[in-house]
Amino acid sequence: MAKRMTSTLAATLLLMAACGKGGEGNTQRAQGGAGNDSAITIALIAKSSSNPVFLAARTGAEAAAKDISEKQGVKVTVNWMTPPQEDGQVQAQRIQQAVNGGADGILISSSDAGKLTGAINDAVDRGVEVMTFDSDVPQSKRFAFYGVDDVKTGAAVMDELAKLLDGKGRVAILAGNQNAPNLQRRVQGARDAAKKYPGIEIVGAFNHIETPQDAAAEVTRVNNAYPGISGWAMIGAWPLFTQALLKDIDPKRMKVVAVDALPAELPYVEKGIAPVLLAQPVYMWGDVGVRTLVDRIHAKKNPPQQTIPMELVRVTNDNLGTWARQLRDWGFTDVPQKYLDLQK
């Protein structure tokens, strides 16, 4: 038994050494902590590290950290502590780990507000500043939230879809993780907006585990189960990260309106399957989040309001080029060249 376990330890340590420190984009260990104004560590805990929107947020956060470090003489380190898949309990544990490891601030998008309220309050009570983005934990002691108004976002999706369908048709709502409070509000917003259009019939709101493949599979399943669907109100654009629906959906018979417009999703705009995408500038989650936290920790400055509103960007074929170039400027390296070459 001793031999077995010693071998386990050796194997573990070798593997950990092989994994390297920090990985892609991660930064050095902070030697600072509270009271050290020259170094700030921010733990970034998004919902899931397999969701591309949060990888974009990470890019924004690390870019902001680098910018602040160069210009303000404060070394800012972003520690990526996002779970591999959505799990509110794991996020709560990550909060504790961040606090115990000396983080000065936490930037978090909640998978389950009920599980995170206590953990956030404990962190704040121990002197760590906490800010939420995308999905809020409003009952907690977090000092600010940055994101869209989810109810209005859901309503905007349904309004755009209704316009495309001339106010009539069978519509499905694609939701995501059923426990995520922000997604629940978007679904509610979409349902409430649909009431304004008597010709619109909602066949249901469909959940999935928020990976692109599962989302695409769910859309296909529902299309097969409800053959008369003429539109999808997607409160997140997960399935559009795959190419699966480019051939499966006939733009003459079905329209999609979705939230988010990252590079992989732009072909759906070009082909007319998703004539309108309502883009959250997800890069800004990280950028604004880090800057706001640094202001609070370093300069003791509060944001002008507790809820910092994020405005959606309406992406259509009319401004596809402009949006593609914005994505490139934000550091996305996978924007197809043909969109970058568009005049507008």
Added chain:
Amino acid sequence: MAHGTVTEVPAAPKNAPQPAAPRSRTIAQRIAGTQEAGLILVIVLLTIVLTLLAGEHADRRTGEMVNNFWNANTLMQVATDASFFAIMAIGATIVIISGGIDLSVGSIYALAGVTMAMLLRALGPSGAVPTALIGIVVCVGIGLLCGILNGALVVGLRVHPFIITLGSMWVLRGIAFVISKAESILVPQSLTGVTKASFGLPPGLYPVPMLTMIAIAAVGTLYLTRTVMGRHIFAFGGNVEASRFAGLRLDRIQIGVFAVSGLTAGISAFLGASYFGSASSGDAQGYELYVIASAVVGGASLTGGRGTALGATLGALLIVLIRQSIRTLHLDQNYEWIVIGCAIIVAVVIDQWSTRAAARRLAQAAAASRAA
């Protein structure tokens, strides 16, 4: 000498050397002689390595520099994180000792948690003690019920436990999903206050989950080593046919082990839901793999007949420690699953080699003594 005559043992010669009195062993020697000695050694060594490499930060309360790993908060947090797996792993170990497996523990956890949360919400606010009592009774009751159901299906349908619990894994989580309407249901603050009681310790230190884990490990150890049922479980897992011929009630044993597994999942659900403040049908997804890994790393043999409650606890602690090390050392956390998976495979493979090597040595020794 006539056949069957009892012959007196001749008295020892007067000058024959007296047999040495048994030496009393120190605690360290006793620990070193246990089955878990290697696991304890690894945990200690990993702790030392982490402490040396962790770096430090300024404590917000005192301003003093503290080690990023070796501080009370991190150690308590590691023990707490391990407790949810460890408690379930003790139950899973008992099933594995019997030669079975239970894949439904994560789903039992979810169902017990949401049922408790919904009932407490329906009952309305109440004091901490009655709330905690109702909570534990509901969680344990649901866990036991699910476990007995699993056992009854295994025995009644004569289907392998892998298949039965694979099915119940889906069914039970589905029931949790339907009854909770996919909501995340808050539990009363008074209940969270019970599980997050600090007993006068500094802020951020909540020892209840850790203490519960230790208590369950102690009870599990006594059950397996000091009770008749415990011995029957080992016998059943070691050799079913021999157990049958020995007259053991095999059906009862099988139902009993699944009942215990469900029970520990219920206890863990009570702790988890009350500690984190809510329950949902999505809770504990994938936990069955961590639970089984904890049991196996802790020494339980998937072929049955071997395992300990302490080993399961230490196995859970080791897995959580490996996860913690990824974060403490700021390693690329995308490698977490790879590291844990490889460590588990290495542990089990080397254990199997050791077992086969020991069996070969025994066979060679037996052959040699026959030849002699």
